[in-house]
Amino acid sequence: MPALLAPLFLAGFAAVAWPLLAHLAERERRDPVAFPSLMFLERTPTPITARRTLRDPWLFALRAAAIAALAFAFARPVLAPRASVLGADLRRRDLVVLLDRSFSMRANDRFARARSEVGKLIAAMSVGDRMTLVVFDRRARAVTPTTGDAAALRAALDSVALTDESTRLAPAVGMAQQLLAASDAPRKALVVVSDFQRSAWDLGPDVRLAAGTEVLPVDVSGSAVVTNHGVRAVELRRDRTSGVERAIVSARLANAGEAQRHVMATLEVGGRVVERKAVDLPRDAGATVTFTAITVPPDPVAARVALDADALAGDDAFHFVLERAPVIPVLLVGGRDAPFLPRALAVGDDPEFDVVARNAEGATAADLARARVVILADGALPAAGAQRLTQFVEQGGGLLVLLGERATPRSWPAGARALSPGALGAAIDRGGQGGAVLGMIDRQHPALSVFAGPHAGDLAAPRFYKYRPIDTTAGILARFDDGSVALTEHAVGAGRVLTFASTFDGLWNDLPRHAVFLPLVHQLVRHAAAYRPAPRARSIGESLRPADLAGAGRDASARWSVVAPSRARLSAGGPGGSATLELGEAGMYELRPGGAPEAKPVLVAANIAAPELDFTTFEPARLAHALLAAGEAAAPAAATSAPASIVEREAHQSTWWFLLVAVALLLCAETLVAWRAAAYVARME
Amino acid sequence: MTAPSFIDPAALARIGDLELVARWVVEGFLSGLHRSPRLGFSTDFAEHRPYVPGDDIRHVDWRLYARTERLHLKTYEADTNTDFTILLDVSASMGYAHGTISKLAYAKFLAATLAFFSQRQRDRVGIVTFGDDLVEVVPPSARHLPHVLHVLERATAKGASALARPIAQVAATRRRRGVFVLVSDLYEPAAAVASALAPLTGAGHDVIVMQVLDRAERSFPFDDATTFRDLESDVRMPVTPSRVRAGYVAAMGAHLAAMRARLGSHRADYTLIDTSEPLDRVLFEYLLRREFLRTAT
Numbered sequence: 001m002p003a004l005l006a007p008l009f010l011a012g013f014a015a016v017a018w019p020l021l022a023h024l025a026e027r028e029r030r031d032p033v034a035f036p037s038l039m040f041l042e043r044t045p046t047p048i049t050a051r052r053t054l055r056d057p058w059l060f061a062l063r064a065a066a067i068a069a070l071a072f073a074f075a076r077p078v079l080a081p082r083a084s085v086l087g088a089d090l091r092r093r094d095l096v097v098l099l100d101r102s103f104s105m106r107a108n109d110r111f112a113r114a115r116s117e118v119g120k121l122i123a124a125m126s127v128g129d130r131m132t133l134v135v136f137d138r139r140a141r142a143v144t145p146t147t148g149d150a151a152a153l154r155a156a157l158d159s160v161a162l163t164d165e166s167t168r169l170a171p172a173v174g175m176a177q178q179l180l181a182a183s184d185a186p187r188k189a190l191v192v193v194s195d196f197q198r199s200a201w202d203l204g205p206d207v208r209l210a211a212g213t214e215v216l217p218v219d220v221s222g223s224a225v226v227t228n229h230g231v232r233a234v235e236l237r238r239d240r241t242s243g244v245e246r247a248i249v250s251a252r253l254a255n256a257g258e259a260q261r262h263v264m265a266t267l268e269v270g271g272r273v274v275e276r277k278a279v280d281l282p283r284d285a286g287a288t289v290t291f292t293a294i295t296v297p298p299d300p301v302a303a304r305v306a307l308d309a310d311a312l313a314g315d316d317a318f319h320f321v322l323e324r325a326p327v328i329p330v331l332l333v334g335g336r337d338a339p340f341l342p343r344a345l346a347v348g349d350d351p352e353f354d355v356v357a358r359n360a361e362g363a364t365a366a367d368l369a370r371a372r373v374v375i376l377a378d379g380a381l382p383a384a385g386a387q388r389l390t391q392f393v394e395q396g397g398g399l400l401v402l403l404g405e406r407a408t409p410r411s412w413p414a415g416a417r418a419l420s421p422g423a424l425g426a427a428i429d430r431g432g433q434g435g436a437v438l439g440m441i442d443r444q445h446p447a448l449s450v451f452a453g454p455h456a457g458d459l460a461a462p463r464f465y466k467y468r469p470i471d472t473t474a475g476i477l478a479r480f481d482d483g484s485v486a487l488t489e490h491a492v493g494a495g496r497v498l499t500f501a502s503t504f505d506g507l508w509n510d511l512p513r514h515a516v517f518l519p520l521v522h523q524l525v526r527h528a529a530a531y532r533p534a535p536r537a538r539s540i541g542e543s544l545r546p547a548d549l550a551g552a553g554r555d556a557s558a559r560w561s562v563v564a565p566s567r568a569r570l571s572a573g574g575p576g577g578s579a580t581l582e583l584g585e586a587g588m589y590e591l592r593p594g595g596a597p598e599a600k601p602v603l604v605a606a607n608i609a610a611p612e613l614d615f616t617t618f619e620p621a622r623l624a625h626a627l628l629a630a631g632e633a634a635a636p637a638a639a640t641s642a643p644a645s646i647v648e649r650e651a652h653q654s655t656w657w658f659l660l661v662a663v664a665l666l667l668c669a670e671t672l673v674a675w676r677a678a679a680y681v682a683r684m685e
Numbered sequence: 686m687t688a689p690s691f692i693d694p695a696a697l698a699r700i701g702d703l704e705l706v707a708r709w710v711v712e713g714f715l716s717g718l719h720r721s722p723r724l725g726f727s728t729d730f731a732e733h734r735p736y737v738p739g740d741d742i743r744h745v746d747w748r749l750y751a752r753t754e755r756l757h758l759k760t761y762e763a764d765t766n767t768d769f770t771i772l773l774d775v776s777a778s779m780g781y782a783h784g785t786i787s788k789l790a791y792a793k794f795l796a797a798t799l800a801f802f803s804q805r806q807r808d809r810v811g812i813v814t815f816g817d818d819l820v821e822v823v824p825p826s827a828r829h830l831p832h833v834l835h836v837l838e839r840a841t842a843k844g845a846s847a848l849a850r851p852i853a854q855v856a857a858t859r860r861r862r863g864v865f866v867l868v869s870d871l872y873e874p875a876a877a878v879a880s881a882l883a884p885l886t887g888a889g890h891d892v893i894v895m896q897v898l899d900r901a902e903r904s905f906p907f908d909d910a911t912t913f914r915d916l917e918s919d920v921r922m923p924v925t926p927s928r929v930r931a932g933y934v935a936a937m938g939a940h941l942a943a944m945r946a947r948l949g950s951h952r953a954d955y956t957l958i959d960t961s962e963p964l965d966r967v968l969f970e971y972l973l974r975r976e977f978l979r980t981a982t
Contacts (some may be wrong), residue, residue, distance in 0.1 A: 031911075032911065032912040032913060032914040032921055033907065033911050033912070033913050033914065034781065034913075034914050034916050035781065035913045035914065035915065035916065036778035036779075036781040036788075036870060036872060036899075036902060036915075036916050036917075037778055037870075037872040037915060037916075037917070038913060038915045038918075038920060038922050039872060040932075040933050040936040040937050040940065041913060041922060041924055041929055041933055042924075042929055042932065043922050043923060043924070044910075044923065044924050044925040044928045044929050045923045045925075055927070
């Protein structure tokens with residue numbers, strides 16, 4: 001018995017009464033018929049109730065069938081799943097079931113439905129059937145071998161737990177490909193039980209299953225809308241006006257569903273509630289809550305912003321590490337008469353620039369040792385320090401050279417030849433021509449990428465009256481409008497040297513008077529220092545090397561003891577261990593050097609990946625079409641819809657369309673029969 | 686003999702002019718048969734030949750001898766100038782038409798054709814139109830064909846029909862034996878019709894009965910339940926055709942069978958004519974039945 005999408009239209013069957021009455025009733029003409037004589041006629045009044053026989057039964061049958069088919073078509077019948085994934089079509093075949101256990105499956109009753117669907121599959125297995133249960137989120141794992149043991153499969157199914165991971169289809173489908181390829185069963189099927197999040201789609205265009213494999217997506221997303229609120233991100237604005245570093249925490253909130261009033265947002269630092277604020281969340285929109293500035297402790301501390309819990313609690317809190325702003329120690333050599341550069345560096349707050357200014361002869365080895373970046377403001381390099389500076393760069397330090405009046409070709413000692421990008425020429429004076437501008441700018445380079453976006457500042461606006469040509473063809477980041485090199489980069493050992501062909505003192509150019517000066521200086525120094533901002537929070541699924549974490553030291557081979565948010569103990573690094581740590585839980589990870597349980601931990605905050613919180617889905621049939629060759633996509637496509645929702649099945653079957661065609665054919669036949677009947681009557685008359 | 690091509694009555698109805706119709710039917714009919722124009726109900730033809738010894742002197746034309754003093758024999762002298770009278774029923778029931786041509790219109794064509802045909806046979810033609818009484822009477826005459834056609838033109842279907850009275854009146858006025866052709870739908874019991882014709886048949890007249898019916902009167906092809914109105918009595922009756930059709934057809938069949946049997950036994954020649962049949966074919970079949978064709982060849 002087919003299901004019906006719009007059963008109320010079955011009331012249309014009552015319309016069959018119309019042709020029934022018409023065919024039962026004797027048609028009665030209003031005008032009397034003149035006839036030569038009534039001597040052979042007998043009075044037969046038109047019966048009102050005793051209508052026993054049908055006139056033109058074939059005509060009636062066609063008309064009734066057309067009306068019934070029309071009513072049935074409007075009722076949108078959905079045929080039962082073609083032996084369904086629960087039925088006989090799965091007999092004697094190997095079945096790979098991909099069960100989604102990602103975070104999004106926590107929404108509503110998706111996971112319960114998914115388990116139920118898989119349970120039905122197990123119950124429907126016949127003798128000879130075998131199944132492999134594979135759970136997947138960002139990764140895929142077979143929780144059972146390929147087996148026909150229903151009890152083992154049920155036990156494995158019961159043990160499957162949800163994770164906080166995001167969803168990726170490619171690993172799961174890849175594992176299914178391997179399992180099905182290894183199967184020698186005459187029939188093979190892949191069942192994907194998932195909510196089919198759009199963000200999960202990462203299949204390449206060439207992913208195909210073997211010919212004859214059935215693909216049966218089982219959509220458990222349901223028709224209910226996911227209502228959920230959560231904290232999506234946290235931003236810090238630093239404040240050092242009082243001499244103490246303070247941070248203003250702002251959290252970006254999201255709400256899917258009806259508007260909510262007076263939802264409490266809590267800022268917790270180090271496990272202690274610092275502030276609670278009530279916020280109103282508009283319907284299907286976002287909001288921002290900003291907390292009062294707090295003093296940033298000297299050591300990193302775990303913090304989080306949490307909302308009142310809802311049904312989907314995993315994203316109700318956003319974890320982050322609250323720590324002081326990073327500092328880049330800078331040694332400024334020369335250029336003390338030009339205030340622009342120190343002032344520009346003093347503005348930075350994330351990271352901060354700790355600038356120590358020295359003249360060319362005053363820079364000491366200690367100054368060099370604390371610095372991560374050295375800026376030669378006028379390109380003059382003392383011969384005594386050339387060797388130390390070269391070693392500094394070779395060991396990973398950064399050097400920014402600004403070629404000024406004293407940066408003559410002879411001002412570079414022989415010991416510092418490696419620091420020079422190339423031969424330096426005599427200064428070119430373009431003042432008489434109104435100055436030069438930057439013609440070519442490599443905005444894709446990390447040192448200049450901040451200017452890549454629209455409205456990011458016009459580097460071509462500043463005028464350069466004098467500059468010193470650099471004879472090089474490698475590492476050119478910018479050129480003047482006459483083709484002369486304006487900015488170069490070249491590596492020396494583990495460090496890098498940036499050379500700018502003019503100055504930042506406002507004499508050789510008007511660059512300091514332009515808005516692009518500040519970001520240009522900051523970006524050049526950051527790039528020279530190889531600075532990478534440490535994220536305050538990471539997403540689940542990210543992998544990190546503990547050795548790369550700030551404050552973790554640089555011993556890549558060290559072993560790390562990790563305490564996960566669930567308090568599970570893990571390890572990373574060390575001999576035989578994985579060098580990376582994969583974040584799989586929402587919360588705060590604590591990393592300590594192996595064998596030092598009392599050491600201060602390095603904190604890593606992990607949160608639900610943003611794509612996983614996007615609950616929009618894709619059409620499950622798309623999966624079948626993607627995995628099957630074009631020629632055989634049609635047949636499995638029909639089957640795939642069977643276990644899906646009734647609406648999807650109806651959409652795939654389009655039974656109503658065939659019924660409408662049948663109605664059209666019936667009406668054509670009715671016309672033909674009626675015409676022939678009328679012709680017969682005409683002949684009789 | 687080539688097969689004649691018959692003329693659709695509907696085509697005749699479109700012509701309208703009775704004389705033209707009659708001429709067309711008769712001339713075409715004769716042309717198709719290649720017959721001598723000397724055909725007809727009256728086969729008498731007089732011929733004189735000189736007397737030769739041995740001839741029966743009873744056949745000598747003494748009048749001619751008186752004028753010419755020569756003996757001639759009247760070798761054959763039949764009933765020339767036979768009275769040919771058409772009895773046309775013009776009651777309201779004759780106005781019925783289920784198709785394109787009414788029974789009366791068909792009967793007019795038939796009567797005109799027969800009159801024209803008889804005129805060519807040198808008969809005297811006359812006509813009597815009647816309902817339940819005489820309507821118009823044109824006594825037979827060799828010169829009355831135009832009058833006959835005029836009466837036919839004017840004839841309209843109205844009133845009731847009853848054969849007995851008008852036929853009795855006609856029979857009372859005719860002393861000379863002749864041919865009477867009754868054209869009617871005969872909505873009377875066969876016994877009553879036979880009884881009505883008794884004065885004619887009893888007087889030795891040659892009586893030909895042509896019952897003209899529309900095909901619908903025999904098949905009753907109606908479908909919708911409705912009220913039927915009698916054209917003559919205006920009586921109305923609710924009828925469900927599907928329920929009475931079988932009975933009606935059977936009753937009509939019995940009526941026609943009784944009519945044929947009764948009239949046959951009363952020395953009347955009976956012919957049933959369907960208004961959908963070609964007029965010349967009716968004429969052709971009728972003459973065949975009358976065996977006039979044999980004498981005409």
